[in-house]
């Protein structure tokens with residue numbers, strides 16, 4: 279897929295220099311990739327999707343995971359003949375990859391990023407880059423020390439709807455932006471699922487302020503061309519975990535399953551059973567953990583105030599037990615207001631007769647066919663003028679059509695332009711996690727937290743919005 283189909287380009291935007299998709303074919307040979315973390319994301323986005331399109335340009339020379347059973351399943355599932363390793367350093371020494379893809383549990387990303395860099399590899403890492411400020415600084419230092427490159431894959435940026443917003447903001451469609459209202463709603467399927475998995479533990483995912491909100495903070499930083507400066511937050515755990523009258527260990531074998539609306543039957547998915555349940559013996563990880571478990575130590579409601587370099591301020595919230603999954607944003611500018619939203623079911627012709635279950639299934643079907651008439655809205659409201667509704671056509675593919683374009687940027691080997699700055703490195707990776715890390719500390723301490731106090735990075739605002 280060509281990202282240009284997304285762009286309503288302006289002359290200034292077109293002036294951007296082309297770049298060669300950096301991890302693609304080197305002269306005369308395929309680029310050598312190794313992947314660490316053979317869970318669901320590693321196998322889907324970085325496994326099947328990459329091999330389907332780019333097997334003629336890249337090769338997987340090694341797979342690594344702490345769970346030997348999952349690793350073996352991964353090799354078969356992907357149809358690869360490369361060696362598999364539970365020892366990461368051994369994989370690097372034996373297979374000499376050019377690039378390491380990191381798709382492990384969030385709190386471990388830094389280990390593989392740093393060791394990969396020290397072995398002379400470039401790194402492609404899943405979000406969040408890492409989960410605390412100390413690990414973040416260690417990654418920044420390692421990149422500098424080794425001279426290698428880390429790419430953080432922010433697939434949400436690439437969607438057609440976020441892209442159109444970025445263009446409107448670059449064009450200053452409503453003047454200089456002064457404040458942002460941004461609210462994200464996770465539903466009782468996808469949102470609930472975070473509380474079944476390792477994400478429910480602060481020590482693994484850094485709370486949803488990091489694991490999930492890294493996407494949202496990155497979008498805002500990118501939209502505004504500005505970095506966060508100071509954060510104050512509230513948060514609580516009011517719904518999941520200890521807040522319930524009954525609980526079990528997993529949904530499998532649960533004596534309460536007939537009365538629990540959150541019962542989820544993993545046995546219905548062969549892939550999930552093969553990937554996780556069949557390999558519990560190796561690490562004890564239970565994919566269908568009870569959402570009422572008392573060990574849940576993350577927030578399920580979060581409200582964050584962020585002040586950006588350059589003066590923009592933002593009110594952000596994240597909700598995890600909403601009847602629908604979607605988001606709303608408004609950019610308030612000196613000449614008006616931009617409003618946009620996705621998947622708000624009571625608006626713009628949505629079929630209200632379908633159940634929440636059916637709506638969720640449709641929304642999360644990666645193969646869903648989009649109708650020509652499907653669109654995501656942006657309303658441009660200029661002060662004293664009429665409102666304009668921009669209908670951004672929906673595209674297929676994961677994350678609003680973003681995933682395939684991100685893969686093309688990384689693997690295609692084509693000369694590509696990046697006028698909107700989709701490709702992100704460690705600075706963007708850091709600036710997308712530091713507000714969540716600061717928010718977590720702010721909730722714990724009741725104090726505002728300055729981003730400049732967390733690492734050596736000093737927040738800046740790019741000239742476009744100053």
Ligand SMILES: NC(=O)c1ccc[n+]([C@@H]2O[C@H](COP(=O)([O-])OP(=O)(O)OC[C@H]3O[C@@H](n4cnc5c(N)ncnc54)[C@H](O)[C@@H]3O)[C@@H](O)[C@H]2O)c1
Nearest residue numbers: 315316317318319320343344345381382383384386404405
């Ligand atoms: N960009 C996106 O939209 C998106 C979507 C889903 C997941 N992700 C990210 O992908 C990553 C993986 O998520 P997932 O859903 O596949 O989780 P998962 O639990 O399915 O997979 C994680 C894998 O990491 C392995 N692992 C954990 N610790 C390890 C260690 N120390 N050494 C080696 N292997 C280790 C586990 O055994 C497991 O196989 C996460 O960082 C997540 O944030 C991103």
